[in-house]
Amino acid sequence: MAEITVKNIVKRYGDGFPAVNDVSLDIADGEFMILVGPSGCGKSTLLRMIVGLEDTTSGDIVIGGKRVNDMAPRQRNLAMVFQNYALYPHLSVFENIAFPLRLQGKHSEEEIRKLVTDASDTLELQEHLDRKPSQLSGGQRQRVAMGRAIVRQADAFLFDEPLSNLDAKLRGQMRTEILRLQRRLGVTTVYVTHDQTEAMTLGDRVAVLKRGLLQQVASPRELYEQPVNLFVAGFIGSPPMNFVPAVIKDDKLELPFVDIPLRDEWRSAVGDQSLLIAGIRPGSFEDAHLVDAGKKDRGVIFEVTVDVTEWLGNEQYAFVPYEAPPEISGKLAELASELDSEQMRTQMCVELDPMSRVRDGDKASLWLDPSRLHLFDPKTGDNLTRVDLDDGDDGGRHRTGAEPAQQPG
Numbered sequence: 507m508a509e510i511t512v513k514n515i516v517k518r519y520g521d522g523f524p525a526v527n528d529v530s531l532d533i534a535d536g537e538f539m540i541l542v543g544p545s546g547c548g549k550s551t552l553l554r555m556i557v558g559l560e561d562t563t564s565g566d567i568v569i570g571g572k573r574v575n576d577m578a579p580r581q582r583n584l585a586m587v588f589q590n591y592a593l594y595p596h597l598s599v600f601e602n603i604a605f606p607l608r609l610q611g612k613h614s615e616e617e618i619r620k621l622v623t624d625a626s627d628t629l630e631l632q633e634h635l636d637r638k639p640s641q642l643s644g645g646q647r648q649r650v651a652m653g654r655a656i657v658r659q660a661d662a663f664l665f666d667e668p669l670s671n672l673d674a675k676l677r678g679q680m681r682t683e684i685l686r687l688q689r690r691l692g693v694t695t696v697y698v699t700h701d702q703t704e705a706m707t708l709g710d711r712v713a714v715l716k717r718g719l720l721q722q723v724a725s726p727r728e729l730y731e732q733p734v735n736l737f738v739a740g741f742i743g744s745p746p747m748n749f750v751p752a753v754i755k756d757d758k759l760e761l762p763f764v765d766i767p768l769r770d771e772w773r774s775a776v777g778d779q780s781l782l783i784a785g786i787r788p789g790s791f792e793d794a795h796l797v798d799a800g801k802k803d804r805g806v807i808f809e810v811t812v813d814v815t816e817w818l819g820n821e822q823y824a825f826v827p828y829e830a831p832p833e834i835s836g837k838l839a840e841l842a843s844e845l846d847s848e849q850m851r852t853q854m855c856v857e858l859d860p861m862s863r864v865r866d867g868d869k870a871s872l873w874l875d876p877s878r879l880h881l882f883d884p885k886t887g888d889n890l891t892r893v894d895l896d897d898g899d900d901g902g903r904h905r906t907g908a909e910p911a912q913q914p915g
């Protein structure tokens with residue numbers, strides 16, 4: 507087992523474009539760290555530098571207290587599991603799992619048999635040990651790849667999108683298996699994905715990257731509830747956070763569909779800025795008919811016309827169009843380099859209780875909880891109303907607290 511420290515790592519390819527741009531990250535011994543971000547953000551490059559498959563342009567990589575920049579991948583004692591499994595097609599499952607042990611050349615045949623048997627028991631592969639990879643399902647092949655990582659007794663597991671070739675159901679199963687295995691073995695794990703469900707369910711902490719820059723490193727709960735900027739707010743959460751224009755006038759925050767009394771903490775957080783972007787998660791709303799009386803005192807109620815509803819059995823969404831004054835939208839579009847037109851929609855997504863009878867085309871009365879609203883600076887994208895979470899009540903899953911965010915340059 508080992509802790510992994512990445513210090514001011516930069517990776518430039520030939521054209522000088524920094525694929526990874528001054529990233530620093532401390533991964534604790536036994537921690538499950540996720541690297542997540544859109545395609546091309548540099549997450550695989552960062553993982554490959556840790557494992558030694560890619561040189562660093564500058565910065566240090568320290569594993570278990572030792573600087574490893576100049577060590578070959580094999581000397582780093584890390585086990586990597588790839589998306590395409592990287593199994594040897596001509597070898598049986600047994601021999602695939604035994605392969606790294608034979609390569610080490612220090613184990614007797616008896617030891618190899620025991621280590622492979624133990625790993626295949628853990629992964630429920632006992633019945634398949636004589637088969638070739640082509641005779642296995644995708645999930646079984648992925649388990650063989652994990653078996654090969656386990657037998658090596660590596661200091662850390664590194665996963666590069668290991669589940670992206672599997673169908674949705676199997677992905678769900680394998681996710682649980684990986685989590686169970688990691689918890690049981692307590693091995694430091696770094697896991698690259700672009701799938702936010704994997705990021706949120708697997709990670710003790712999640713590092714969000716954008717164009718090579720680290721945006722925020724925090725527990726899944728903190729990322730969801732207190733994102734540092736528009737990018738993280740829009741990337742984490744499904745359906746995504748609504749971004750709507752917001753103007754502070756006198757003692758009110760004017761949104762396109764309702765005015766909200768200004769909260770004291772907003773006033774101090776935004777300073778003298780009056781044009782902002784409000785971020786509201788779809789789950790901050792309720793059908794006012796279903797909100798209990800005690801709650802109604804706290805929130806605001808407003809009328810909307812629902813365009814369409816999506817009922818999924820256990821959840822229901824309503825889409826509510828709104829119009830922002832053109833001069834406000836125009837100014838925001840000029841300022842908001844962070845926002846692409848897709849994020850700044852002219853409709854809001856509102857999660858409703860599945861019991862709600864609101865239907866397509868209905869006028870509806872919604873209740874909004876203003877305490878769950880975020881205010882972003884349209885120019886920098888910073889979340890001005892972010893507060894640090896005391897991340898203690900997560901059932902002990904997230905062992906380490908959030909680190910200070912590295913601001914995008």
Ligand code: ATP
Nearest residue numbers: 519520525543544545546547548549550551552700
């Ligand atoms: P994906 O999810 O699509 O795999 P990623 O976040 O893992 O994306 P990387 O593969 O790390 O992204 O790539 C980061 C950036 O570096 C991309 O812009 C990519 O084009 C560039 N890049 C990666 N490998 C090389 C290379 N060998 N030569 C030049 N540029 C590269």
